[in-house]
Amino acid sequence: MYHTQEQRAKILNKPCKCTRDDAWLGDGYYFWYDELDADIWGKSSKKNTGSYEIYKAKIDCEDILDTVFNEEHYLFWLRQVEKVAKKIVKSTGEKPTLKELNDYFKEKGTWSEVTGILFQDLSTNFNFLMVKPIEYRLSKKPFVYRKRVQLAMYSINILLSFTFLMTETC
Amino acid sequence: MLDLNILEQKLDAALAQETPESLSEWLSNKRKTNDFDCFSKGDMVPKKRIQGNFIISSLGNPYKFEDTFEDVSDMSKPDFSLAA
Numbered sequence: 001m002y003h004t005q006e007q008r009a010k011i012l013n014k015p016c017k018c019t020r021d022d023a024w025l026g027d028g029y030y031f032w033y034d035e036l037d038a039d040i041w042g043k044s045s046k047k048n049t050g051s052y053e054i055y056k057a058k059i060d061c062e063d064i065l066d067t068v069f070n071e072e073h074y075l076f077w078l079r080q081v082e083k084v085a086k087k088i089v090k091s092t093g094e095k096p097t098l099k100e101l102n103d104y105f106k107e108k109g110t111w112s113e114v115t116g117i118l119f120q121d122l123s124t125n126f127n128f129l130m131v132k133p134i135e136y137r138l139s140k141k142p143f144v145y146r147k148r149v150q151l152a153m154y155s156i157n158i159l160l161s162f163t164f165l166m167t168e169t170c
Numbered sequence: 171m172l173d174l175n176i177l178e179q180k181l182d183a184a185l186a187q188e189t190p191e192s193l194s195e196w197l198s199n200k201r202k203t204n205d206f207d208c209f210s211k212g213d214m215v216p217k218k219r220i221q222g223n224f225i226i227s228s229l230g231n232p233y234k235f236e237d238t239f240e241d242v243s244d245m246s247k248p249d250f251s252l253a254a
Contacts, residue, residue: 064172080177087185
């Protein structure tokens with residue numbers, strides 16, 4: 001797994017916790033599954049100091065909810081997300097964000113044994129796709145065949161190793 | 171290894187106790203808290219050193235240049251030092 005940060009005065013010895021309100025799955029340490037995504041993220045979103053750093057980590061994934069590669073976990077997670085969302089919408093008339101749902105799982109469902117969630121979306125950067133866009137009449141539509149996988153790690157205790165990999169300029 | 175049945179039982183027990191009022195209050199509090207998250211809870215790391223401060227003083231030279239070093243954090247970029 002890979003962790004991207006702005007370049008600092010000192011090399012990090014542990015990942016930085018993300019507390020941004022738009023962090024998909026709430027407060028946690030975020031890692032990219034693929035080095036390519038860590039690199040793209042650095043170029044697009046870690047530009048404040050002109051350079052970014054990528055760290056490589058080994059993580060104990062025994063107690064993570066793997067919604068990407070584990071079918072049982074994915075179906076379970078989907079069911080819980082929709083169940084809680086439905087109840088919130090019915091009670092409040094408002095749709096919750098994914099972060100709020102995840103906060104609910106952690107706070108009210110007391111899922112303390114879940115040490116992280118592996119999840120995915122699709123990249124919006126089409127330059128790295130190796131497949132030609134689908135052409136139909138006059139339109140060209142990129143086919144995003146590659147998953148962009150991330151881990152939101154909630155417990156630092158499952159971090160087995162964390163080492164500096166490289167510095168790149170934005 | 172996670173026991174999904176236990177996770178689901180715990181979640182269902184929590185949901186069964188909810189009322190429209192309790193969920194509205196929880197969501198409202200969550201959003202109130204989140205309003206402040208935009209200011210970030212991340213550690214601010216000094217990223218610049220500046221040399222020299224102009225000190226405005228009522229005594230002597232009102233625009234005395236004081237030669238000092240000072241670490242500053244760029245508060246105009248709240249995203250700095252955040253993860254993800």
